[in-house]
Amino acid sequence: MIFNPHKLGLHKILKHIPLNAIFDAPYKRKLARAVNIADLRLIAKSRAHKMVFDYLDAGADDEISLRRGKDAYSEFEMHYKVLAGIKPPLDLSTKIFGQDVTLPFFGCPTAGNRMFHWEGETAAAKAAEHHGTMYGLSSLATTGITEIGELFNGPKVFQLYVWKDRELVKDVLAKAKEGGFNALALTVDFTWYGNRERDIRNDFSIPPKYNITQTIEAIRKPAWTYDFLSHEPYTYACINTDVPADSLAAFVNSQLSPEFSWSDAEWLLGEWNGPAAPKGVVRPEDAKKAIEIGFSSIWVSNHGARQLETSPATIDVLPSIRAAVGPDVEIIMDGGVQRGTDICKALALGADAVGVGKPYLWGLAAGGTAGVIKAYDILKVELDRAMGLLGTPTVAALKKEGPSLIKRRPGSARDYPDMYAYERGYGGGVV
Template identity: 85%
Template sequence: MSTITPHKLGLHKILKHIPLNAIFDAPAKARLAKAVNIADLRLCAKARAHKMVFDYLDAGADDEISLRRGKDAYSQLEMHYHVLSGLKPPIDMRTKVFGCDVDIPFFGCPTAGNRMFHWEGETAAAKAAEHHGSLYGLSSLATTGIAEIGEIHKGPKVFQLYVWKDRELVKEVLAKAKEGGFNALALTVDFTWYGNRERDIRNDFSIPPKYSVAQVIEAIRKPAWTYDFLSHDPYTYACINTDVPADSLAAFVNSQIAPEFDWQDAEWLLGEWNGPAAVKGVVRPDDAVKAVETGFSTMWVSNHGARQLETSPATIDVLPSIREAVGPDVEIIMDGGVQRGTDIAKALALGADSVGVGKPYLYGLAAGGTEGVIKALDILKVELDRAMGLLGVGSVDDLKKRGPGLIKRRPASVRDYPDRYAYERGYGGGVI
């Protein structure tokens, strides 16, 4: 027998006419205004979002070793800056992604189910990308439709696809992406099994909640998130099938993922898409070379946010070897562990053409919707501008050209592992 829920009773149809959101969100807006870095935004998100939702966003696989290492790896890279470079502001952050012009060399990665973090969901991220002139990435497990995103974001867009079993479903989704003005495709290849996220298991994670005593108590503690949830329509997989409720994430993914998907299948997919395409999830040089030979135009160095295979390598550590393997002319995107503008600068210097960020903008989304995502990207942009100026490089092209001489790994004899991102300390935050 199906569970009776507030949405099935139609409560959202009543509450949407009672504008109490501003009252419940006042403390969250005050916290957001004080945030000065991504660590602060993380604390803002933790304070506003339901615990199981925040932990879903914040977590990694198993013991979260890769999650910590992915962030700490940047602290082992020193920036050996030039002085008296004669730079004249402003710094030129313009570059190209998938052959399209963008104003900043980083963007929000495609991530699933954004409406679980804030009712604005993917539309908030699309508005922020439009505001900053950046690439926008939409997940095939998004809770906002392709057409709606196309109306909001007129710039370059990449559509992310998993290795689905149903080829007719794949064809249908690709056709929708093309019609919606998406310029490029990203095939995620590191998600052929569902990762073990133990925080989700402990929290009995589900969207919408299962209305257990623990979940109801947590909902009472987070009134802004709860009122958003109760006063808006339930989520669906808007890019695939609006009849599939978003509370069946694991079941839906497990029913559709095709672990047997191989390089020949990838070649078929490229033929169906017939446009710029990235293989997302590469951490090995030999796989990168194979991807180029198969026909992918872009290598996307990623370990799925350290949410899949535990003790997978930090992406910033493998980036230089992949650049060396594919040569200077193949486009490389890198994501993973980025929390600062200096992290973005290091990735660009070591071989990335652009950098994807996931958790930073989702913290902003969970903290305050569109305003929060815009602030997250603002923070990273200001930090990147400062880093480039202090390094002595006036443009992204200059940073990539001179990069290898600017970034050096600390000698093993003097390395430390400060765990500067320890969760309970807020890894650099604490003022919110």
């Protein structure tokens, strides 16, 4: 039996007792002192319920792909030019899905943002507006399409899963168009639900089960808990506001369509009739097929290493996919990004834009809108510094000269026998 305090109306009482500022004060101080994404992760871990943090932080099975996806960037060296005569400021602007943006990276569409902080998707949208970049909304978002459309007028991409119900698909696509979304991302690597063992160990549920273990953890994390208890319960608002958050697993399992095929994708493209990318491509032949049937862009991704264990690091397959589709097809890449140098390497090796997931969600869990803006600030400064030191004043120059600047380190190892190296390898400072 799941005890749900929202059904008792507790949030209607607590919302009039403004204790959030008191509980969040120490995390605001930590956020101000954070110097890298690793620091944001540590703040998120200290603030969020363990079950929620692990849901965000985890990968599939033994988390081999999760570790490799991060560490793969370290195998590429940056062979910088000297005396390049660059005059600041650098130009980080580019286009994503044909839309002008001031940064070549953006927050990937991710599910259930209000799970991490009560501001949820609105915090990510505000950060995108603050930095002039694209915003991505998941079809399993906890904030509605209309609300995001009214809040953020900039370029937006809507993410869709391979649902069975075509009427549901058509309804969601129509809402996305009405909400001003410019592009569509079809997630093609989620036909089965990945094995996230941290979730199993934590008895993950939405909302939390109020057993002894979960209650003790909620008491240990008062800032997250008070946020959760003092705000309205959330639903998966892009699909149907009548679908409560605690029905997520049942809904997803009932709607995922493993038999979804290339012909179904063609039908979807006809319904959308606009810029679109298959999100989850790691094979060159799949990228070529996608372009042949009408996708305008390719999204190289392995779902944050949360689906098929030992799937390849996306930065490793990126060059082969660029070679397969040629120089004129837009490629977006996500996966393992922790630094602005990672973004720089991805752009140099063939990506036109880079999506980030965990970094901005750690920022969200650490401090809402301020935390997401901080994550973008950190990545922007690091990217700017990397481009300047490389000798590339613009994103266009970085992409043009990339193959001569970024080279795989000779003799680099890809063996990670220590399964705990990932946790120790973040290297966050004391915050």
